[in-house]
Amino acid sequence: MVGARIVITPDGQDIDTRHLGFTISPHEECAVEEAVRIVEHHGGTVSVLTLGPPEAAEQLRDAAATGASRLLHLKTDGREWDPIATANAIVASIRDHERDDGPYDLIFFGNEAPDTGDYQVGIRVAHLLSRPCVSGVRNLELSDGRARARREFRGGDEFFDIELPAVLSVKEGINLPRYPSLPGRMRAKKAAIEEGEPTWRAGATHKELLRVPSAPRERAEILGTGVAAVPALVDLLDTFGVLP
């Protein structure tokens, strides 16, 4: 969702999405890219799972165009799922696949949803599967069944060394996602999507209202146009006390 105005539905329960397009979120886009790069380097396959409304199938196809081979869609009716229900549905689906195919070596998540910023589905999934989890990952090295994950902490980098299988929540910046190739996009159009329909469950958080923050700011005061405005700009910076 890009733009500076958000429109709320009249009942105050949702964002009016009628005129909006959807896209895979930045952290998740990097998570897919990271998984594809690992498979290109070490072999294996990439499966991509999403829980969301029918429209989310489009984002699964984007992931397929990047290089994912198995697409799984846990379909919802558009209602919001809380992090506990989301994690439970994902874990049920993962357990299903792993019964036949053995455990996934790595399960990637985006670090936090851009909307609710919950920061927790990956950690909940890891806990339910009894696997170690590192969140906020900005760099990953794999060797001998172990992962070394780097993330930022107060002006430095901290490292975690964990055993696979493991869960990793990644942040944008871990890589620069590729632009899918034309053959990749053609293939993705025809890719099969496996579907499931998990049951929605009410969470402990009850949304009462969404609203746009009050007290909108005033429009900027225009100092001038082009280089003619530079003297006024210098004076302004001087009042802020930032000039050398």
Added chain:
Amino acid sequence: MSVLCLVEHDESGVTDATLRALSFARRLAESSDETLSALSVGSPNDLALRSLAEYGVSELHPVVLSALETYAPVAWATSLLELATSSRSTAIVAAGTDRGNEVMAYAGALSGLAMVANCFEASRVDELTVRLSRQRWAGSLIEEARLEAAPALLTVAFDGVSAQPASEPTALSVHPFAPTLSDSDLLVAVSQFLPRDAGVSLADARVVVGGGRGVGSAEGFAALEELAELLGGTVGVSRAVTSLGWRSHSQQVGQTGTRISPDLYLVSGISGATQHLAGCQSAKHVVAINTDPDAPIMMRADYAVIGDLNEIIPALVAAIRAR
């Protein structure tokens, strides 16, 4: 009965994000006449102890264990939950930092309770219910909600709450706490920390010179770098710029990049998508240079110059040098 807050601290005392979380937690405690208590891993220094009293903490429970000399999020969460049970806490609050969110997510996972992130206001309705306001879309939207969970697990939106000491400082008492930890609580732990080279970091810079797609090329950033250096600041960029590969992601300002809080954000060639604006909510002054007088950035900026940044910024550099 108390509200329990996780304290992050270092040699310079209690972190700013934690002071905000304490301000939020104290208001929640006051809404039902409860006291405010705190847990820290490690012993906070005297400066930190003074801040805790100023912010209304009655009891501090430091956890001092050699196994926790490096950060281990599961062990931190286990400690919080165990203390919350023994002290009958009605809510556990942490700052919305990477660590605060991570520890509280584990607290939610270990206890099976809901954890609500990005809150900026909370008040108690009854024993089981808290009324909450929280940010969504990084503050572009606000959700009003009720949470029915005991204890309530909450993290605090950094941009949504200011640090405010209590009207009167409390008499702080310190009671060391020894949680029961198992090996599995220590499986995930920091194995190494490497400080970065000194230099102006984007998150702490007093001046940020921002550049977006309007800069036009990777080379175009040389003028912005020159201006930033002149002003003792650093360059920040939009997501479009990192996606184009012009600059590294470490310079990205926004929801999925770095959140900045400079005295001056001089933002040029950036139209102002909500995701970018989410990263500069705490900037004191915003000055925009943009060719489009109707760009969304004009609603966030305090002042603006209309025009081409590739002409204006070199002229600005020359004018400052000529002073």
